[in-house]
Amino acid sequence: MAHLLRGKQAGVQRDFSAGLDPRFFAPDEVARYGINSQIGALAYDPVQSLLAVGTNDTQFGGGQIYVFGQSRVSVVLPLPRKSSVKSIQFVAEKIVCVDSKNELSVFSLETSRILSTYTPPGSVTALLTDPTLDFALLGLQNGEIVAYDLDRHYPAPLRIPNLWRQQYPKSRLTSVITLAFHPRDIGSLLIGYNAGAVIYSFKVDKATKFFQYDLPPGAPGGDSDPTASSIRRYPRLTQAIWHPTGTFVLTGHEDSSLVAWDPKDGRKVLARTIQDIHVDEPGGAAAIRGATPGTFALKCPLFRLAWCSKENPDDTGLLIAGGTPTTSIEKGLTFIDLGQTPNYTTSSWQILSQYLEKPKRQQTLPTPQNAEVVDFCLIPRRSPHYAGSHDPIAVIALLTSGELVTLSFPSGHAINPTNQLHPSMSYVHPFINRIDLAPVERTRWLGMVENRSKGPPMLKGGAEAKHSMMRYANRNILQAAHADGTVRLWDLGHGDEIENQKMIQIDMARAVGRPDSVAISKISMAGATGELAVGLRTGEVAIFRWGHNKDYGKEIRHTEAREFGLESIKDRAEPSLKEGLLPLTMFEGQSHVTALKMSDVGFAAAGFQHGTLVVIDLRGPAVIYQAGLDELGSQSKRGTFRRSNSQTQTKAEWPTSIEFGVMSLESEDYSSILLFVGTNLGRLATFKLLPEPNGGYGVTFVGSSALEDRVITIAPIDADLGDPAEATQSAVAGLREGRKVNGVVLVVTTLGVKMFRPPAAKGAHKTFDEVFCDSAAVVRYQAAGYALLGLFGDGTARIYSIPALKQLASANVSHILDVRRFAEAIVTPTGDIIGWTGPSEIALLNVWGTGSDLTRSLDKLLNIEALIPPRPSISNVQWMTGTLHVTPADMDELIGGPNRPPSKRMIEQRRAEEEQQRAMKRSANAGSSSGEKEDEGYWAYMQRQMQERTQNLNIMGDSTDKVEESSSNWADDVNKFVSKQKKKAVMGFVGSKLGF
Secondary structure (H helix, E strand, O other), X not given: OHHHXXXXXXXXXXXXXXXXXXXXXXXXXXXEEEOOOOEEXXXXXXXXXXXXXEEOOEOOEOOEEEXXXXXXXXXXXXXXXXXXXXXXXXXXXXXXXXXXXXXEEEEEOOOOOEEEEEOOOOOEEEEEOOXXXXXXXXXXXXXXXXXXXXXXXXXXXXXXXXXXXXXOOOOOOOOEEEEEEOOOOOOXXXXXXXXXXXXXXXXXXXXXXXXXXXXXXXXXXOOOOHHHHHOOEOOOEEEEEEXXXXXXXXXXXXXXXXXXXXXXXXXXXXXXXXXXXXXXXXXXXXXXXXXXXXXXXXXXXXXXXXXXXXXXXXXXXXXXXEOOEOOOOOOEEEEEEEEEOOOOOOOOHHHHHHHHHOOOXXXXXXXXXXXOEEEEEEEEOOOOOHHHOEOEEEEEEEEOOOOEEEEEOOOOOEOOOOOOOOHHHHHEOOEEEEEEEEEEEHHHHHHOOOEEOOOOOOOOOOEOOOOEOOOOOEEEEEEEEEOOOEEEEEEOOOOEOOOOOOOEEEEHHHHHOXXXXXXXXXXXXXXXXXXEEEEEOOOEEEEEEEEEOOOOOOOOOOOOOEEOOEEEOHHHOOOOEXXXXXXXXXXXXXXXXXXXXXXXXXXEEEXXXXXXXXXXXXXXXXXXXXXXXXXXXXXXXXXXXXXXXXXXXXXXXXXXXXXXXXXXOOOOOOEEEEEEEEEOOOEEEEEEEEEOOOOOEEEEEEEEEEOOOOEEEEXXXXXXXXXXXXXXXXXXXXXXXXXXXXXXXXXXXXXXXXXXXXXXXXXXEEEOOOOOEEEEEEEEEOOOEEEEEEEEOOOEEEEEEOOOOOEEEEEEOOOOOOHHHHHHOEEOOOOEEEEEEEOOEEEEEEOEOOOOOOOOOOOEOOOOOOOOOOOOOOOHHHHHOOOOOOOHHHHHXXXXXXXXXXXXXXXXXHHHHHHHHHHHHHHHHHHHHHOXXXXXXXXXXXXXXXXXXXXXXXXXXXXXXXXXXXXHHHHHHHHHHHHHHHHHHHHHHHHHHHOO
């Protein structure tokens, strides 16, 4: 019965929720952005220009694979079982993954679905694929290697035994750690066991070289502890890679040693660390001192090695993650530029050793100081060969914190991920601390395209699916505050077509003039003007406005200029930004910013933890009001519906919510701009903004109303129409015409909701039963009416009628959103809910739906016209000296057996080549016939005459025919001999496998 009286008590005569049916309330999951869990693996395909990110199975989400392309192209590939992604690799039109349950999963880029799974006979410790092969090699914990046919979806007959155990029968349990094909000779396989490395030849079916790193007594090795050098040691192997041309083999060990070997004779070329050389010789390097006298510094393990090359594969360098002292202040990747590789045939042993001993330069690619790099993914320009390290333009580093850092290569400059990577990648680049959302009118957002200097795009693959047409005139513009002080803005959408997909970025650290202590606490954007306000925990409030940077390309020194309580920061714009959100002015507060609101009519208001309220007029700009909440007079004393005590009166009070509105006060017959400020103690203070004779505005406190608890939402409402009574540009313009708005204000606290005429009318009140409200807003469903939508601590979303405040419907959303972060969730006027599902992922829900789950992405990933370039092969000199050239087609027989039919990819590639040849012949014939007699020049005429005369007179004679015939016979004999040798090698391999 109480809900029937609330409308009259609040002064509202109409039911604004009369057209709403509870059946309308059925939340749909529209979209997700971000990474659901901790990142465990990265992979990049330069042919398709796609990036894959694999996650671990944690309490926040299961392991899955994200595949990102250009712009908003994104596809999620869930694993068949609940597990973590250990390794992912692109193989032509497929993605191959090994998870923590030791299961191999094969996904199709064409259909974005799983093709097959395979559980090998043992724990998988290494995965190897090649873009030109249809097989995956799996290294097992017992030291064996098995193969899986990615085209036929069954295990291949190849099985390589534990070669290290065969050579050293007394060795302990040896597991396969790494696998790598020779960059130019696919018939040679480098196997890294934890005891050493082996080169296995598919041609002869046996190990050809063994590499074991041993340290004699007195040799320091890579250990930091000098006491460990008194005994002979065999550091365990952690990495094994090829030189880009196969000239050397490099092994990394658990003591941070880097050992280069000659793959032809098996000799050790050089043993070094990042800091020292010849660490395998007694009395070599000295221990690294620790932070205090008499101690030594420990070293980080070698997490990852890559032997990179420029466009010339002989111009190389080493990229190393780890291997540096833990006491080192500078964190990052180490790049050792080795330069041009000496010619192995003509170079002495000393020259080869000096090539590794004395690099051209050594530098650190810097990363954040509070984390180590545990993995990285290189971004090659074009080639997928050379183990994915040929001519890279960038590197994406994975930190121990779970964040990503993108660096240019080899310079090491930080690459801005804005408009380079998918918005979901920005959630871990670095982590997001806070989000906010502002509805921005469509045409304004279309014009807000940032012009910033940047490098070439890294992701160019994929094609977006078609979405439904634009559902609302206002766009959901998300503002995401990152840990490094960066704020990125982009259109979250409504599950519809997004016209302007670009991101906008501001640098708060540069705006305030310091690189650290830039934790952002509040963000607010004016949808009508595009102005942005950002507040920090240290008290600064910076305001940004769209414009052109007059100092584009120049580094300007800041000149301190303070006026009207503000500091101008226009000269702190980023030099690389030509047009975008530029810093305008800054207010320096003394404590944490707890509330912030940027209005559509040129005013900004900020509240601080020590109780201060500041109002800024951007027409100056100038501070037009600054006072503490304790200075508001006797009306500020806390009165409440529940009994309070003296202890409550002494609690600190600060603003928690701020809103601007246009309406008439309780005892006035005209409307004005009003400022509503809610506090943590449940008080709503009302201020009036009136023009002054000097052309500015003044702020006057007019009264306050007591509520039950912390204010979380303030919503001004037109009491006659039910529309929002916010301070819009049209509403303020109507004040000049004497337009009057009969309004009420709806205030939501954690314990209840109150609706009344400001500043202090009694109004109507409702208390939430046994639950706390964490976030709320007034929403509208088409023309059916308005309602109050809230998120509650029991994991439900509830909707209440206006003005009766009667619960209409409820739905559980705890299976989608993290209830613990409901207070950070956002409710929009269109009925969208943006909430966190985990530390780095948000979900977009719309309550006016059908209760459907998130649909699978229909974006296309595979570009069938992108062809894999031929694999590099051995040189002519190697072939002439007796090296047997093995092609990928030969490997199909060596791994899959002689009876394996051609793969689907081989058949399609052969058909495409034949079609291409036919097309070239047709175009050549058409070109010769059409251009034979038209526009024929003098030299073309002479050439045609000579050809005709040659044919008619037969000037070549019989001797030329005989030479040609003999040359053809000689070539046929050579081809027969080579084919015969290959057949013998294949049959010998098969015979050994079958026991003949």
